[in-house]
Amino acid sequence: MYLTNGIVIGIIYAISALGVTLIVGIMKVVNFAHGELYVFAGYFSYYMSVSLGLSPLVAMPLSVFLVFLIGLLMEKALIRPTYGDDMYSLIVTFILSIVLQNLALLIFGPYPNKPPNLIFGATNLFGLFYYGNQRLLSFFISLAILLFIFYLIKMTWFGKSIRAVSQDREMASRIGIDHYRINMLSFGLGAALAAAAGVILSPIFPVTPSGSAAISLTAFVVVVLGGMGSLKGCLVGGLILGIIENLGAAYISTMYRGIFGFILLILVLVFRPWGLYGQKT
Amino acid sequence: MLDVKEIEIFRGEAQILWRVSLTIQEGEIVTLLGANGAGKTTFLESVLGVHHPRSGEIYFRGRNISGINPFDIARIGISSVPEGRRLFKDMTVYENLEMGAYPKRARSSLLESLTWVFSLFPVLEVRKKQIAGTLSGGEQQMLAIGRALMSKPQLLLIDELSLGLSPKITKEIYETIQKLNKEGVTILVIEQNAALALRYSNRGYVLETGRITLQGSSTELLNDEHIRKAYLGM
Numbered sequence: 313m314y315l316t317n318g319i320v321i322g323i324i325y326a327i328s329a330l331g332v333t334l335i336v337g338i339m340k341v342v343n344f345a346h347g348e349l350y351v352f353a354g355y356f357s358y359y360m361s362v363s364l365g366l367s368p369l370v371a372m373p374l375s376v377f378l379v380f381l382i383g384l385l386m387e388k389a390l391i392r393p394t395y396g397d398d399m400y401s402l403i404v405t406f407i408l409s410i411v412l413q414n415l416a417l418l419i420f421g422p423y424p425n426k427p428p429n430l431i432f433g434a435t436n437l438f439g440l441f442y443y444g445n446q447r448l449l450s451f452f453i454s455l456a457i458l459l460f461i462f463y464l465i466k467m468t469w470f471g472k473s474i475r476a477v478s479q480d481r482e483m484a485s486r487i488g489i490d491h492y493r494i495n496m497l498s499f500g501l502g503a504a505l506a507a508a509a510g511v512i513l514s515p516i517f518p519v520t521p522s523g524s525a526a527i528s529l530t531a532f533v534v535v536v537l538g539g540m541g542s543l544k545g546c547l548v549g550g551l552i553l554g555i556i557e558n559l560g561a562a563y564i565s566t567m568y569r570g571i572f573g574f575i576l577l578i579l580v581l582v583f584r585p586w587g588l589y590g591q592k593t
Numbered sequence: 594m595l596d597v598k599e600i601e602i603f604r605g606e607a608q609i610l611w612r613v614s615l616t617i618q619e620g621e622i623v624t625l626l627g628a629n630g631a632g633k634t635t636f637l638e639s640v641l642g643v644h645h646p647r648s649g650e651i652y653f654r655g656r657n658i659s660g661i662n663p664f665d666i667a668r669i670g671i672s673s674v675p676e677g678r679r680l681f682k683d684m685t686v687y688e689n690l691e692m693g694a695y696p697k698r699a700r701s702s703l704l705e706s707l708t709w710v711f712s713l714f715p716v717l718e719v720r721k722k723q724i725a726g727t728l729s730g731g732e733q734q735m736l737a738i739g740r741a742l743m744s745k746p747q748l749l750l751i752d753e754l755s756l757g758l759s760p761k762i763t764k765e766i767y768e769t770i771q772k773l774n775k776e777g778v779t780i781l782v783i784e785q786n787a788a789l790a791l792r793y794s795n796r797g798y799v800l801e802t803g804r805i806t807l808q809g810s811s812t813e814l815l816n817d818e819h820i821r822k823a824y825l826g827m
Contacts, residue, residue: 469695476681476692483679486641488667488696488744 313441314562315555320447322554323454324513328527329534329546330461331505337541338478338498340398341391344405346506346531347524348412353379353507354519355420358427368430368515376507383503387496409528416521424518427511450512457508458547465543474498478541506531526570533573537580539590548588552576594619594779595640595671595748600649600659602632602639609635610803612649617748622770622780624790624811626824627800633783634676636800637750641673642666653748668696672746676753676783678737682726686717689725689736693743702745710739713769731762738766742773749773752783754790767793787824791815799824 328350335343356375360366366374390408394400430449434442465471476484477494485491506527510519534553538545553573560572580587595617602610609632617623627633638644640651642663651659658666672693681689690710694703711718714735720728725736734754741749751770755763763786771793774780784790791797791811799807799820807817814820 469700472684472688472692473695475684479681479683480679482643482663483675483681484692485663486643486667486673486675487693487740488664490662490664 313443314558316437316443317447318555318558319551320451320454320554321558322551323451323458323547324509324550325530325534325554326547326550327454327457327461327505327512328509329531329538329550330458330543331502331509332531333535333538333541333543333546334474334498334505335502336535338474339391339395339401339495341394341401341499342405342532343499343502344402344528345386345409345412346502347527347529348409348416349379349383349503349506350510350513350527351416351519351521351524352382352412353510354427354514355416355425357511357514358425358519359420361427368428371427372511375511376504379507379510380500380504383500384496386503387499391499392492392495409524413521413524416524420521422521424520424523425514426518427515429515446515450516453512454508457505461505462543470494470497530573533577536577536587539587541591542587542589545587545589594654595781596652597640598650598652600639600646600651602635602644603647604635604644608803610639613800613803613805614649615798615805615808617779617781619779620774620777621796622774622782622794624787624794624797625781625783625800626785626787626790626797626814626820627783628823629785630802631800632803633800634752637673637752637781637783640666640750641671667744668698670745670747672741672744672749674734674737674741674749674751674754676756678733680725680733680736680740682724684725685721686723686725686728686736687721689740690717690721690743693740696744699744703743706743706745710742713742713772714739730757731759731766734758734762734766738769742778746778748779748781750781750783754782754784755786763789787820788815 332343332346335341353375356378357371360371360374361368390404391401394404429446431445433445435445435448437443465474473484473489473494476489477491481491534546534549537553538549556572556576557569561569597613597615599612599614600610601608601612613636625633625636635644639646642661645660650657653669653671681692690707691703694700694706699706716732717736717739720732728736754766767789770780782790782794791814794811796810797808797814798805807814807819
């Protein structure tokens with residue numbers, strides 16, 4: 313049961329972390345505003361389904377798309393002028409994170425909100441225990457998103473040009489890849505992944521504006537755990553973190569849920585600083 | 594085909610090229626000679642749009658291309674083999690070649706180009722599933738040339754073709770270059786190995802500290818007193 317919980321949460325962590333790792337790998341930009349994008353998506357999804365009365369099935373993709381557009385805009389307006397200076401982009405995304413967090417407080421208020429569930433009830437898993445259908449559904453949606461991203465990166469022209477740009481930006485432009493466009497789209501995609509995690513997880517764990525920092529941190533832990541820029545690392549890192557947090561919370565103490573991930577992070581940094589699947593440099 | 598007119602290039606505040614002019618006719622192999630630091634690579638990168646000239650113009654088939662982006666240059670039929678090859682090291686040989694056909698006009702004939710490149714460098718077909726970073730130096734150079742050819746270029750610019758390669762492989766590659774040229778690709782080769790490059794080209798230019806100091810047919814250059822002393826060690 314706790315293991316199942318860990319796997320479900322872990323997969324969603326992996327999606328959120330994929331968003332971070334895409335942006336770091338391609339643009340060498342650490343997006344501190346990652347968690348805020350997650351929170352915005354959660355609220356969008358809440359308001360669209362509760363206030364506008366849209367079906368969650370419509371509200372969820374629409375919220376993700378909205379955040380994707382916000383991501384494109386952010387890249388174009390704020391990140392693009394900082395290229396070539398990692399420090400500037402770091403400061404810009406950090407400030408952006410604070411601004412967006414307060415904006416969320418202003419617009420949405422400090423109250424935790426929870427978009428409605430897609431389905432109700434529970435299913436008996438392996439004849440062992442009953443597990444919430446909403447969580448099961450979340451798991452399958454997340455899995456589908458993961459598979460889609462892997463397909464996108466490995467098989468399509470867009471994915472291949474993303475990899476080319478991340479390996480050698482100038483050479484990529486010399487074979488005809490418009491790297492400005494790739495940057496913008498991959499930043500948007502990174503934002504959309506944060507949003508996807510947000511809309512999937514918010515019916516289970518309600519979103520609040522102040523919760524964003526924890527979301528960003530979790531994503532960064534997974535990225536470092538798995539290895540910078542590695543997609544496989546994100547998946548494995550997300551699963552490990554999800555499982556450890558849930559088992560730790562169950563058998564040691566729920567008070568310390570957050571600490572297990574960080575202990576793991578410290579161990580990884582000490583013994584394998586390039587992460588599980590990262591490259592030694 | 595390519596007409597470079599008195600370009601001046603700066604990198605930051607440092608001037609690298611002074612009023613450099615160079616022309617390439619369709620169907621030629623032209624060599625650009627020069628010592629380390631003479632500005633050869635900078636010249637090539639200027640044609641590719643990596644650096645933009647502060648004055649002067651570059652024409653390709655009558656169109657002014659100075660000041661446009663590298664990815665647009667690649668799309669109009671100029672392709673390059675960079676110094677140090679700069680393959681996409683974590684991708685397979687096949688994927689590297691595929692990326693070479695990125696420009697839209699090249700994608701539709703991807704399979705055709707692939708057959709062409711494999712016929713020029715059969716070893717690439719054998720290694721097609723291998724990760725590019727694990728190839729030998731000679732194979733990497735072949736892959737870099739192959740990648741450049743995948744876009745079906747009209748003009749191919751090659752930087753330091755022989756750098757780090759054994760004489761035998763260098764000779765093989767030069768012979769392939771000649772074959773390519775006969776198939777209609779116009780070529781500019783940048784070389785430090787003057788004797789070799791001039792043997793395989795129609796004309797040559799000599800670049801010294803950012804200025805063109807000599808130009809002429811390859812035979813003329815091979816017999817030139819200054820070239821013999823400075824570049825051929827005779």
